[in-house]
Each structure stands twice: as C-alpha cells, then as structure tokens.
Amino acid sequence: MGARWPTRDWWRQAPTRLARLWRSSLQLRTVAITLLLTGVAILVTGVYMSLSISNDLYQSRLDQALRDSSRATTTAQSTLNASDVSSGDAGKNLLNTVLQSVQASTSSRLVAAYRVPGQDTGILAPPDRGSPAMNSVISPELREKVQNGGSKQYYQSVALPAAGDTDPGIVVGSQLTLPSYGKYELYIGYNLRDSENTLLFVQNTLLLAGLALILLIGAITWVIVRFVVEPIRVAARTSERLAAGDLAVRIPERGEDVFATLARSFNGMADSLQSQINQLATLSQLQQRFVSDVSHELRTPLTTIRLAGDVIFDQREGFAPATARTAELLHTQIERFDRLLSDLLEISRYDAGSVVLDAEPTNLVRLAEDCVDELRTLAEQNGSELTLDAPGGYFDVPMDPRRIRRVVRNLIGNAIEHGEGRPVVITVDSNESAVALTVRDYGIGMSPQDTGHVFDRFWRADPSRKRTLGGTGLGLAISLEDATLHSGWLQVWSAPGAGSCFRLTLPRVVGREITASPLPLPPVDAGATMPAANPATTGSEAHA
C-alpha cells in the first residue's frame, strides 16, 4: 500500500531522512555549503554592481539633462532678451516660439512654462503653457525652489505618465525672464526610459550570469569533492572490512599525493596487524597442540597407573592391613588425580579458545531430573534431601547437554557438600527470553568477600574445611566458562548462615541476549530460613 507514491508518512519522514542524508554524505554537505557561500558572495557582488551601474547611469543622464537644459535656457533667454514686444499677443507668440525652440534643441517634447506668481507689471502677460503630462508631475516644492532660485537650475526625479504605465524621468526647472512681462518658470522633462531599459538589461544579464556561475561552481565542487571523497570512501570501506576480520584487504596505492601516503601508511598498519594476528593464531595453535600433547602424554601413563591401582585395589582383602590401606589410598588418589587432570585440560581448552558449542535441543527440566536422580544417593549419604521444583521450562532449548549437565551436577554437588545436611532445592523456570535453574542450599553460606571469589580457579571458601567430595577447585570456574559459552549467566547469592543460591540462566535462542532471568536472585526466601544467622543479606553477582 502506498508503495508507488509518496504517502503522508513518507512526507512526514522526509525531514528525518534529509537530516540523515546530511549527516551521512560528506559530498552533499560540502556541495551545499559551497553553493550557499558562493551564492551569498555572488548576490552581494551582483547587488553592488547593479546599484553602482544604476547610480552611474542616472548620474550621467542627469548631468546630460542639466547641461542640455542649461544650454536651452540660455539660448531661450538670449532670444527673449533680443526681442522687443509689449503687446499681449506678441508676448504669447514670443513665448511659444521660445518654447518651440527649446523643444527642438533639447529633443524633449516635455516643456512647460509657468508665470511666477505674484508679479504685477500691468501688461497682459502671456499665460502658462505646458503639456498636461508636465502639469501633473511637477511638485509644488520644485516650483517653489525655482520661483525663489533666480537663475539656478533645480531638478526632480519624477514618474512620467506613458502609455498605460509610467516612465522614470527628470524634470529640470529654471527661470526665464520675458522682458516687460516678468519672470517665467521653465520646466523641461527628460524621459529616462532608455537608461532604465539599459539598467534592466544589465541586471538581467548579471542575474543570469550569477545563476550560471552558481550552477557551474556547484558542478565543479561536486566533481572535485568526488575526487577527494572517493579515496576516503575507499579507505573507510577498507578499514571496515579489515575491522570485520578480512586481514588481507588493502587500499590500492596510486601516485604520490596525500592519499597515496594515507594508503601506504594504512597498508603498513594492516600488514603489521595481519602479521601480529597470524602470530597470535600460531601461538594459539601451538598452545592447543601443547594441551593436546600433554593430554596424550599424561593420560596414557595415568591409564596404566589406574588399571594397576584398580587391580591391586580389587585384591586388597588378601593384603596385610597396612598394604590394604595403601591400596585404598592409591585408588582414591588416582581417581582424584584423574579428575584434576580432566578439569585442568578442560580449562586449558577454554583458555586456548578451542571450545566449540555442540548445541542440540534439550529439555532443562528433564536434564535436571536426571542429575537429581544421579546425585540422590550422594545427597542421602550426606543427610540432604534433594527437591526439584519446576514451574516452567518444559520445552527444548538449544544447549550442549554434556556441558550443562556438568554444570548442574557440579552446582548440586557443591550444594550437598556445603548444605550441612539440610534440604537442597533445585528450581527450573522460564520466561520469553530465557530458561533458568537455581540450586539453593541452606548451609553455612559465605561472606560477601568469599562470594566474590567462588568462580576463581582453585579457590576454596574455607581452606581448613574437609573436602568430602574431593572437588578439584576448578568446578565452578569451568561451569562459568560453560555458561559463558552458551551466552548465558552463572550467578551466585550467598549470606553467612542463610545458605547460598547459584543461578544458571540460558538464552532460549543461542546467542540472543537475555533480558531478565526467570528466577529471582537473591532467592525469595533469602535470609528467612536461618533465624540465628546474620540478618543482613549480602549478594554478589558474577556475571558470565
């Protein structure tokens, strides 16, 4: 719907999109800024030129008009001075003649003569003459100046009525003296239409030239910026690919310019990065080889020792008591050594980064049930009761069942060992993003300092405590690695006297982030079970 035509939404988003384009395109930004700045510069220059030209045109036209008018007036005055008329009609004719000659000499059709008011010579003076066009444009101020100004010239810019419109013009006024008739004001109008046309033409030309210049500069900038931006773009793309792990990628080195220098130093950097990473990879491979070799070299003699120990152990009844006990010790210590070796190898595999997740759909509740069944006998020997409470989690989640089983077994084993013979509760639940399992014991618990160390290798809560289950000290460290491998969490809460609670949270989809664990930590019954204990509950979280 609305795929072909811009919808209202499209328009609403247009500013956002434009802003994004502005932020993301260096080229667009450069061209736009260049256009803006050159536009302003051209506009200022154009306006200045236009004003200066118009001023100049006007001034020269004005000077010409003033000269012209002055000459005409002088000629007219001298004609008048030479005449000798005193009758009304003769005066009128004289004025006409003079005005016609003025008209002829100034090439202006617009001539007017008004008698200066307030003169009384007694003789019937010739009346005012002038075209109606002139009558309407001459302002009283100009007339007043001319009336009082003697032989001086005065001028005024006017709008001359033309066919349906007005033309710009100048009216120049001066005084004429008709002997025996008195003073007259002579006005000559000059039409500036031509100059105006010239000015308009110049302005149009300037405007067009300006626009063309802006477009040209825009295009040139676009091309130049392309030249400059393209290598930058190549460099950006190359470094992106390098960052993404494509170590062999390089920028082509061309020429001797600054980009060639950039390319050379970038490629140098990439070379050293590649060699370092290769070196590290080789080291990591060596480490893995070493682990694998140690594994084989240590395990083969250990197998022989173990077989021998077991054969001796099976025959211990026939031995003297001291030898029989020795056989027992040998047997248990070989087993312990075996576990320690396995755990050490497992943790070094994690350190070498050679661990791969072998995920398959697994039901965490079923897995927990299996682990509980397996460890029930051990729990009963220690006087603890194992309870599994699963309000949720009855579906398959991709996980490596061998690893998760190991984690759960380890957590339950720890809870039995530190549970002081009190019940151990295992809870499984799920939410939309994760499944979780908690193992809660009501044993002696740990101080906050100790809680912060539980995932450390070979760390023990209380070194003086007896090791009933013979853990290796690596169990929780491996469990944390196992949880991390699944992009999951392994966290702990503990309070002295109130017991501990370990929580394993796994994402429902491998690699997807867990938003929240389905089970609370600290547990809801934190601190409530052991009234004699320190009421202050302390929690520490070790995020995986």
Added chain:
Amino acid sequence: MTSRILVVDDDTALAEMIGIVLRTEGFDPVFCEDGSLAVDTFRSSKPDLVLLDLMLPGLDGIEVCGRIRAESGTPIIMLTAKSDTADVVKGLESGADDYMVKPFNPKELVARIRTRLRPAPATPPTDELTVGDLVVDVAGHEVRRGDTRIALTPLEFDLLLALASKPQQVFTREMLLEQVWGYHYKADTRLVNVHVQRLRAKVEQDPDNPKIVMTVRGVGYRAGAAA
C-alpha cells in the same frame, strides 16, 4: 571359547597392563605396537575384538581403523586420550564401534568389551523382519535388498535390528545407547548420530532422503514402514 582381543597401543606398559586385566577376565590378548603392522597382525591373529589407540607411530589409529573396517566387521573400540569432539567423531566415522577416553578403569573396559562381544540382547520373536524394502534375517545375521546382500558390521546390524524389531516405536538416542551399546548411564549421543549415518550410507538408496532409518525431529529415530 576364549575371545581373542587385539590390543594396538604403542605404550608397552599400558598394553601389558591391559593384557593383565584381560587375562584376569579370561580373554586372550594379542599385542601390536606399530600402526603399520596393525592390519597384518589383525589378519594373522583373527581377533574377536580390537582395542585401538588413536595416536600410533607408523600409521594413524583412524587410518588403521578404516583399513580394518574395510575388510571386516570385527568390533573396534578406540582408546583415546582426547575427548575433543573432532577426534572422537573422526574415529567413529572411520568405523569404530565405541570409544573409551583415557584414563578408564578396568571394570568399564571389561564391561564394554563384553557388550560388543555379546550382541543382540533383545531377541525378536520372528526370524525375519522387513524394514522398508529390506529383509533382515535375524538368525542368519544378514540384511538383503531383493537378492542383494548388504554387508553390515555387527554393531550396524544390532542398530538396525533394534529399530526394526519395534517399528512402531520411536527410539531416543539414550534408548539406543542402552540397547545397542550397553550404556546404563548418560553417554555421548554422538555415537548414535555417527553410526546412524554410517548405517544409512549402507542401507539407504538415497542417504539424504532416508526411507529405512527415519529421523524424528527432536526425539530420535524409528524404522521406516515396511514396503
């Protein structure tokens, strides 16, 4: 009759110790220290079962396993110092029936050997079963498609038989591990996956589109319907 067991391991101390354990349990051990001699020793001694170390001088254990498997269905148990996924899967794919990670204890070793030497614990009521277009001759330990006999190792035969004897049932990997391999605790389900692949390669006309051993997603396997 005492079963003869060929122990291929370059570590003489371990080989001797295994020999002691096996003799105590009434087996007749034969030894070979070099991978390149293993196949010859196998031919000359005709053992009932082979214990094969994965890391051998001369010829690699995986290679030895492949060569023995090429001429015989004799059960092979790999002894491996590595529990890494890749190595175990490689060994199983080359034809080993089972594997044991060092260090193992004698009881475990003997139990596994016994399971492999005494196959087919569940005897079906009939002498002949059909799966898809195959006929399984239980008494004759033979599988035929029409008149063509398909050579299966004892383990593969047991696996097919287990599925075919209860065609209506879906077997989980754990069930098959218990019934065919004799594991009574959670073991490595990759054993099942690899051997189902090997079995399919032999009995299916199109292994990518199996008709004999069907996968039931998220559960396990079942036998295909009789054609």
